[in-house]
Amino acid sequence: MQVYNEEDYLLLSGIQHFNFCRRQWALIHIEQQWEENVRTLEGTYVHRIADQPFLREKRGDKLIVRAMPVQSQELGITGICDVVEFVHNLEGVPLAGERGLYLPYPVEYKRGKPKKDDSDRSQLIAQLMCLEEMLACELSTGYLYYDEIKHRVEIQVTSADRERVREVLLEMHRYYARSHTPKVKTGPHCESCSLNRVCLPEMLKRRSVSSFIESRLNE
Amino acid sequence: MKKLLNTLFVTTPDTYLSLDGENIVIKQEESVLARYPLHNLEAVCTFGYAGVSPALMGACAERNIGLTFMTRNGRFLARVIGESRGNVVLRKEQYRISDDPRRSALIARNLIIGKIYNSKWILERATRDYALRMDIKRIKQVTASLTEAMQIVRDVEDLEILRGLEGNAAVQYNSVFDDLILQQKEHFFFHGRNRRPPLDNVNALLSFAYTLLSNDMTSALEAVGLDAYVGFLHRDRPGRASLALDMMEELRSVHADRMVLSLINKKLINAKGFTRKENGAVIMDDDTRKLVIKAWQEKKQEKIMHPYLNEKISWGLVPYAQALLMARYIRGDLDEYPPFLWK
Ligand code: SF4
Numbered sequence: 001m002q003v004y005n006e007e008d009y010l011l012l013s014g015i016q017h018f019n020f021c022r023r024q025w026a027l028i029h030i031e032q033q034w035e036e037n038v039r040t041l042e043g044t045y046v047h048r049i050a051d052q053p054f055l056r057e058k059r060g061d062k063l064i065v066r067a068m069p070v071q072s073q074e075l076g077i078t079g080i081c082d083v084v085e086f087v088h089n090l091e092g093v094p095l096a097g098e099r100g101l102y103l104p105y106p107v108e109y110k111r112g113k114p115k116k117d118d119s120d121r122s123q124l125i126a127q128l129m130c131l132e133e134m135l136a137c138e139l140s141t142g143y144l145y146y147d148e149i150k151h152r153v154e155i156q157v158t159s160a161d162r163e164r165v166r167e168v169l170l171e172m173h174r175y176y177a178r179s180h181t182p183k184v185k186t187g188p189h190c191e192s193c194s195l196n197r198v199c200l201p202e203m204l205k206r207r208s209v210s211s212f213i214e215s216r217l218n219e
Numbered sequence: 220m221k222k223l224l225n226t227l228f229v230t231t232p233d234t235y236l237s238l239d240g241e242n243i244v245i246k247q248e249e250s251v252l253a254r255y256p257l258h259n260l261e262a263v264c265t266f267g268y269a270g271v272s273p274a275l276m277g278a279c280a281e282r283n284i285g286l287t288f289m290t291r292n293g294r295f296l297a298r299v300i301g302e303s304r305g306n307v308v309l310r311k312e313q314y315r316i317s318d319d320p321r322r323s324a325l326i327a328r329n330l331i332i333g334k335i336y337n338s339k340w341i342l343e344r345a346t347r348d349y350a351l352r353m354d355i356k357r358i359k360q361v362t363a364s365l366t367e368a369m370q371i372v373r374d375v376e377d378l379e380i381l382r383g384l385e386g387n388a389a390v391q392y393n394s395v396f397d398d399l400i401l402q403q404k405e406h407f408f409f410h411g412r413n414r415r416p417p418l419d420n421v422n423a424l425l426s427f428a429y430t431l432l433s434n435d436m437t438s439a440l441e442a443v444g445l446d447a448y449v450g451f452l453h454r455d456r457p458g459r460a461s462l463a464l465d466m467m468e469e470l471r472s473v474h475a476d477r478m479v480l481s482l483i484n485k486k487l488i489n490a491k492g493f494t495r496k497e498n499g500a501v502i503m504d505d506d507t508r509k510l511v512i513k514a515w516q517e518k519k520q521e522k523i524m525h526p527y528l529n530e531k532i533s534w535g536l537v538p539y540a541q542a543l544l545m546a547r548y549i550r551g552d553l554d555e556y557p558p559f560l561w562k
Contacts, residue, residue: 200547203544216336
């Protein structure tokens with residue numbers, strides 16, 4: 001099995017950027033072009049979660065852990081799970097410091113409501129795959145909690161899902177290794193893109209600079 | 220395009236700047252002269268040995284607010300730079316190009332085309348606006364030769380030849396620059412460029428305007444992750460912001476020269492604001508310097524249509540837009556670097 005070096009790990013949270021627009025992902029994660037850089041962003045993010053009063057909470061047969069760092073050597077990613085719920089399960093795995101066997105369920109908090117596209121799902125699936133690798137277990141369920149509808153949506157993970165996430169991550173690693181910021185098709189989604197001002201999507205569809213210069217010089 | 224925030228120029232000497240919460244506080248001998256919220260600021264530029272507290276330096280670095288120290292005469296002293304933004308990939312490509320004379324020349328020639336084009340159109344405009352006051356024939360001769368120079372530059376791929384052509388074009392433009400001064404001619408005249416030190420009022424003004432421009436250019440380059448000290452047209456020299464100087468070439472005339480001309484022609488400044496030292500060096504008094512800064516700030520708020528991006532932006536963002544385009548070219552998004560062609 002091929003494993004990645006730690007310094008080549010990508011941020012798990014980048015999957016949603018990548019699904020939204022490959023170029024946006026490259027601008028943030030390769031070029032570090034962000035009003036605040038990615039690290040400060042992750043910082044405030046962790047802070048928001050870690051601020052919650054109970055870092056480790058027991059509720060009946062559940063153990064709830066917040067802001068849990070995860071990684072996968074096989075996928076070459078690292079990130080933070082908002083919430084992981086460990087539930088008593090005879091098929092589960094032992095946990096350090098706890099009695100009995102548990103299985104983890106990642107819960108990812110999202111703003112807004114469930115989206116049509118796949119990006120929230122992929123991020124959750126990647127988290128789940130990290131947990132599987134770190135705890136040596138097999139999982140198939142995770143949850144996406146949406147603050148607008150105020151409840152969680154259960155996500156069942158299939159092997160096709162995992163395959164898709166593996167492929168996306170391979171593509172991300174390929175760009176990353178080449179430090180390449182791809183050009184992409186622009187569209188209405190550019191309007192809502194936070195990197196609009198750095199990306200200059202208008203420029204991507206503009207005519208060549210050569211013809212611009214030629215036409216100016218010949219006027 | 221990003222929003223243009225304010226630049227705070229501190230021209231009162233012997234002031235101390237410190238941080239209070241989210242504000243910058245300007246003090247003089249314990250009394251507070253002014254206080255501004257940091258979130259409105261793009262840059263802070265101090266003249267005359269004003270001290271700055273480490274806490275404020277840190278706050279500026281964190282928020283990407285440029286912090287520059289100048290002497291009272293506007294000579295650059297130092298700049299505070301925060302943790303670098305991790306653009307090693309972009310910078311390495313910039314260094315590779317800088318080490319490659321031919322690739323450097325391909326960028327340099329577009330910068331020079333920008334410079335010549337803009338000088339040409341300043342002259343063309345003047346002949347139209349002040350047809351009765353100018354030696355039209357002489358100026359038209361110059362613009363014709365500038366047009367020709369641009370056509371030649373377009374095909375050159377050799378840096379030395381480009382530097383020569385650029386020099387010639389500058390001589391041509393300078394030869395009629397004095398014609399653009401329409402008022403106060405006994406005190407404001409231009410017989411050629413001199414810098415260290417400036418020997419007449421116009422050169423003193425130009426030098427100061429170029430300092431302001433180079434400061435803006437350096438910050439813009441750093442903001443997009445380029446190294447302002449590694450250039451293509453200007454050779455590396457320790458302590459010289461060569462890329463900032465390269466990028467200034469196309470903006471000097473449209474951005475700085477025009478402001479200087481309008482200050483003189485609109486009689487916003489006068490000869491009393493200038494002192495001639497025993498050795499001929501000319502220095503400006505504090506009030507004149509303040510007037511220039513004010514004009515510079517006002518000019519930065521004016522809107523123009525960016526010729527390549529086709530987007531309305533303020534003059535103050537032009538250095539940033541060009542820096543961004545340069546970064547995009549180095550990244551491989553564009554077929555050539557698009558010079559700023561003003562008309
Ligand atoms: S502006 Fe459009 S093309 Fe550019 S990064 Fe954003 S979404 Fe992608």
